[in-house]
Amino acid sequence: METIRLKIDGREITAQAGQTILEVAKENGINIPTLCHLDGVEDVGACRLCIVDVHGQLVTSCTTKVGADMDVQTQTAPVKEYRRMILELLFAEGSHVCSFCVSNGGCELQDLACDLEMHSVRVPYSFPRNRIDATHPQFLIDRDRCVLCGRCVRVCAQVEGAHTWGFAERGSTARVITDLAVDWGQAESCTSCGKCVESCPTGAIVRKGASNAEMRKKADLVGRLTERREHE
Amino acid sequence: MKLEELRQIRERASKELSLRKGNARIKVVIGMGTSGIAAGARDVMAAFLDEISVRNLTDVVVTQTGERGLASSEPVVDVLITGEPKVSYGQMTADKARRVVVEHLVNGNAVTDFVIEVRG
Amino acid sequence: MNRRLDVLVCSGAACVSSHSAEVKSALACEIDARGLSDEIRLVETGCMGPCELGPVLLIYPGGTFYVRVSPNDVAEIVEEHFLKGRPVRRLLWETPEARRIAEEKKQVPFFEKQQKIVLANCGEIDPENIEEFIATGGYEALGRALTEKSPEELIETLVASGLRGRGGAGFPTGLKWRFVARESGKTKVVVCNADEGDPGAFMDRSLLEGDPHSVIEGMTIAAYAVGANHGYVYVRAEYPLAIRRLKTAIEQARNAGLLGLNILETGFAFDLEVRIGAGAFVCGEETALIASIEGERGMPRTRPPYPSTSGVFGHPTLINNAETWGNIRHIVLHGAQWFAAIGTPQSPGTKVFALSGKVVNTGLVEVPMGTTLREVIFDIGGGIPNGKAFKAVQTGGPSGGCIPAEYLDTPIDYESLKKLGAIMGSGGIIVMDEDNCMVNIAKYFLDFTCDESCGKCVPCRAGTRQMLDLLEKITDGKGETADIDRLRSLGMMVASTSLCGLGQSAPNPVLSTLKYFGHEYQAHIHEHRCEAKVCPSMIRFEINPAACRACDKCRTVCPVTAITGKPGTPPYQLDAQTCIRCGRCAEVCPFDAIAINSGDLN
Amino acid sequence: MSKVKVSTLWFSGCAGCHMSLLDIDEVLIELAGRIELCNSPITDLKVFPEGGVDVTLIEGAVANEEQLHLVKEAREKSKILIAFGDCAVTGNVPGLRNGMNTDKLIEDIYGKGVTTNGKLPYDVVPHLLDRVRPVHEVVPVEYFLHGCPPPPGVIAKAILALLDGKTPELQGEDLKFG
Structure with missing residues (x-):
């Protein structure tokens, strides 16, 4: 495989052609925040939190392949400020109240607030009031805690092959749905495999009846699963 | 269809569009005021159109104009050929029209018998 | 018998809306009744341009151009013009500033300054008649391309012409062709983006309605140049007439051997499918459009990979806008130099x-x-x-x-x-x-893009929403000084970090009005004054006591009885608290006694 | 050296943040020597001292007219304002009523409640605002202490830094909500 030399944050780094900036950064211990990225499924560049500066252009590191002589900056002032603003927008559009969330302490969004040093949300909160769908016997979805990363949609389609999850509506009313927007309990395509639960970065999709201590998600489950399949 | 056939269609079809091109060499203007029509201008026009069509003339447009104040000479027809003086014919009939097409439009010789005016 | 008159009836969607079909049938009846059917031909054409003045008629020879024609005018047109040769002057186009009546289409200033290449046939030929298109030189470029030129030569011509994408981004078209041509892989796809979603824009629609074959010919030439055998035209369902005429044109082209397995008997195969979109604005973005063609939800994908590498169903895809396609045949016919000489060196054509x-x-x-x-x-x-x-x-x-x-x-x-x-x-x-409030304008456009955001990426989905909320706050008279900086920083963030062109450009109306009309934002925030008197929260209606004649008209039309007074005893009183600022009183006042004011009282 | 004047306010919140403040163990002893605790739910003082204070910690979200008035007063009379705990920083639990009809809420709780004899409390209880807001949506705030409640360690770290005239360096886990 072709070897590529590039710079990340000034460090000379060697990578394989075809790798993404995010993969290479991770391998070299350089932390780039992510939310919609999930090992084992296709990257879509939806959350925009992994933006980096490549020769003055902002690109999502999860979808951009490394190139020879690339000069990648992961921590410029605009990059950090924009990431923080994006995170604030996410907090403001949902109802991410950690204090009584079953994922409190095991939530990627909550961790991002620490990582990105989000002191306060500078835009008004919208306090949405969506109905919680608890019609599925084992799982429930609280759409107010959904960040629309689409990890459930991708894992359901690309790993489980069930295609239960999808998107509906658009703009600020966009939401994830099961089958043709029926209650999850009525979604005939759902195999109840639970991969969406493990993949959901927040407390939006969770196991019913799980206590806070029990609801620790295995986000690496999907990655391990697909890796094993490839090796078979 | 081959390219040659396409070009044949174009030859044929572009005649159909000749009116819209505005590049006719010859313009036949028929006086179609009330007195012109009363004197038979409609038949004259029909004859012009028919004869032009039969002879497959593509650079001629036939148009009409209003009253010219020459009631006694109606139907009046002007023939304008690019680069030549305007020739006006009076007291036209369908037969005369056909002669004008053959002699003037095709052969380029004004039919002096019916000419009432040459100008320009 | 030879025809002497061609009567072209504009049947673009705008004229259809102003009842051009009724005018056309009235004309047909009247021409028939007078026995003129053999001499006069009625032709339905695509858009002629001045949509405001429809229905419009264009009559050849002569090029007489009639505007705002109603079925009632038809008898007079036929009698006076078609029969007696006297154009009906009252229906001619009068230019207001010069008070000049234009006898012919080409004298009208509206047409005088235009140079029609892409639209040359629109309004001049019958779009449902392939022979009329062929008569204007149609498919000659395709014929020459297939028989005389190699794909490489065609691409070189395109590159040399300097043509740039007419969909908006202005990417050099020839380069796009070259990228796709260089891709290996058996299946390649050519796509026409006719998903025109801008409110008030109808360039693509008019082209498809008025000259669909020019798009088909452009796409077929490109297919030959890049090695594609299949193409899609993506049109929105709101364009039924364009879809119908396009489908008719495709059918005619197939029957004539200009599409299909053996085009012009050269062995080259290419065919087209029409894909009808549901009208989402974002589907004009090429990756969302491709997703939609594939049957997926119309959401944009990150680039790279660009469609030229991986487009429709993963195949290398050449996607151009309808107007771009309309340019191709002219460039092939007249050459790169001819095209490059039009327009500017950087943006030819x-x-x-x-x-x-x-x-x-x-x-x-x-x-x-x-x-x-x-x-x-x-x-x-x-x-x-x-x-x-x-x-x-x-x-x-x-x-x-x-x-x-x-x-x-x-x-x-x-x-x-x-x-x-x-x-x-x-x-x-x-x-x-001067009657447009720029803050309100920015709000209007942002409302549109915010609503049309697909919801995939956070900056566009949530950022435009926050910006819209701020604009609403300002037009509602609740703005704060800091809101201007908030708007600007949100706008820059949305523009810099959004996934696709929709989000990247959505803040433009806000950022540009902040830049050029910042004083209007300031006036809204600090003085509660709307210069254009548009924002209802900051205007008030006031009766000028000196001008009021107590005619009672205003009182009777006020829907909320905010106006009181006795007829004949001026002045009337207007209660600002009750007033809902509907403006009816100002409209009916014969003495201009009701003024609209804006700004804080002091 | 004169003591630093500190106030604390308790808006719509559960008092857990104040509990956490009292939970900073031996740091309390150090604080007792360095600060003068003015108006606070844990003192008998209910109004700001003449001349204002150096620091005010606000627990809870701004949810009623009295709090709206107080938060503005606090801003005027404090050099430094700290949003103290998730309710003050985000709206948190009190914010969940946003989107509900406040009149109906009052009617349901007081009108139909068994302990209130169906009497609406508007003569004694301040009117609810239409919308519960975090403190910084109403007035500018200098520092934010996250957590429900903020961990005593974070509170101590922030206050001690301020007493030393430094900017509290809150980072990483210090910024954890919930």
Whole structure:
């Protein structure tokens, strides 16, 4: 495989052609925040939190392949400020109240607030009031805690092959749905495999009846699963 | 269809569009005021159109104009050929029209018998 | 018998809306009744341009151009013009400033300054008759391409012509072709993007309605050049007439051997499918459009990979806008040098614009690139109606920028517009006058893009929403000084970090109005004053006691009884608390005694 | 050296943040020597001292007219304002009523409640605002202490830094909500 030399944050780094900036950064211990990225499924560049500066252009590191002589900056002032603003927008559009969330302490969004040093949300909160769908016997979805990363949609389609999850509506009313927007309990395509639960970065999709201590998600489950399949 | 056939269609079809091109060499203007029509201008026009069509003339447009104040000479027809003086014919009939097409439009010789005016 | 008159009835969608079909059937009846059917041919054409004045008729020879024709005018037109040769003067186009009646289409200033290449056939031929297209040289370019030119030569011609994408971004078309041609892989796809979603834009629609074969021919030439055998035209369902005419044209082309397995008996195979979109604005973005063609939800994908590498169903895909396709046959016929000489060196050729808003002549115009905004708005567009003052022009649709009067002499080309914070976009030009509030305008456009955001990426989905909320706060009179900085920083973030062109350009109306009309934002926030007297929260109606004649008209129309008084005993009183600012009183007052004021009282 | 004047306010919140403040163990002893605790739910003082204070910690979200008045007063009379705990920083639990009809809420709780004899409390209880807001949406705030409640360690770290005239360096886990 072709070897590529590039710079990340000034460090000379060697990578394989075809790798993404995010993969290479991770391998070299350089932390780039992510939310919609999930090992084992296709990257879509939806959350925009992994933006980096490549020769003055902002690109999502999860979808951009490394190139020879690339000069990648992961921590410029605009990059950090924009990431923080994006995170604030996410907090403001949902109802991410950690204090009584079953994922409190095991939530990627909550961790991002620490990582990105989000002191306060500078835009008004919208306090949405969506109905919680608890019609599925084992799982429930609280759409107010959904960040629309689409990890459930991708894992359901690309790993489980069930295609239960999808998107509906658009703009600020966009939401994830099961089958043709029926209650999850009525979604005939759902195999109840639970991969969406493990993949959901927040407390939006969770196991019913799980206590806070029990609801620790295995986000690496999907990655391990697909890796094993490839090796078979 | 081959390219040659396409070009044949174009030859044929572009005649159909000749009116819209505005590049006719010859313009036949028929006086179609009330007195012109009363004197038979409609038949004259029909004859012009028919004869032009039969002879497959593509650079001629036939148009009409209003009253010219020459009631006694109606139907009046002007023939304008690019680069030549305007020739006006009076007291036209369908037969005369056909002669004008053959002699003037095709052969380029004004039919002096019916000419009432040459100008320009 | 030979025809002597061709009567062209504009059947573009705008004229259809103003009942051109009734005019046409009235004409048919009257011509038939007078026994003129053999001499006069009625032709339905695509859009002629001045949509404001429809239904319009164009009569050849002579090029007489009638505007605002109603079925009642038909008898007179046939009697006076068709029979007696006297054009009906009252239906001719009178230009207001010169009080001049134009006897012929070519004398009308609206047409005089235009240079029609892409739209040359629109309004001049019957779009449902392939022979009329062929008569204008149609499919000759395809014939020559297939028989005389190699794919490489064609691509070189395109590159040399300098043609740039007419969908908005202005990417060099020839380079796109080259990228796709260089891709290995058996299956390649050619796509026409006719998903025109800008409010007020109808360039693509008019082209498909008026000259669908030119798009088909352009796509077929490209398919040969890049090695594709399959193509899609993506049109929105709101364009039923365009879809119908396009489908008719495809059928005719197939029957004539101009599409299908053995085109012009050269062995080259290419066919087209029409894909009808549901009308989401974002589907005009090429990756979302491709997703939609594949049957997926119309959401954009990150680039790279670009469609030229991996497009429809993962195949290398050449995607161009309808207007771009309309240019191809002319470039192949007349050569790269001919095309490069039109317009400006950086942006050669012409551009079609949909002119709308506060301008006398609204409609479709085609001008060489480099024509100034002033020429388009004042010479072709006839200036601002009702003696009002020009305030701004917005180019590029809802995500374009607003340009103030001081830049009216800017030549229209990709780079010049970008420098001003606007964009070429697909070619919408919206003119605004002194009665337009720029904050309200920014809000209007953002409302559109916010609503049309697909919801995939956070900056566009949530960022435009926050910006819209701020604009609403300001127009509601609740703005704070800090809101201007908030708007600007949110706008820059959304523009810099959004996934696709929709989000990247959505803040343009806000950022450009902040830049050029910042004083209006300031006035809204600090003085609660709306200069244009548009924002209902900051205007008040007041009766001028000196002018009031106590005629009682205002009191009777007020829907909320905010006005009191006794007939004959001036002045009347208007209670500002009760008033809902509907404006009816000011409309009916015969003495102009009711003034609209804005701004804090002090 | 004169003591630093500190106030604390308790808006719509559960008092957990104040509990956490009292939970900073031996740091309390140090604080007792360095600060003068003015008006606070844990003192008998209910009004700001003449001349204002150096620091005010606000627990809870701004949910009623009295709190709206107080938060503005606090801003005027404090050099430094700290949003103290998730309710003050985000709206948190009190914010969940946003989107509900406040009149109906009052009617349901007081009108139909068994302990209130169906009497609406508007003569004694301040009117609810239409919308519960975090403190910084109403007035500018200098520092934010996250957590429900903020961990005593974070509170101590922030206050001690301020007493030393430094900017509290809150980072990483210090910024954890919930």
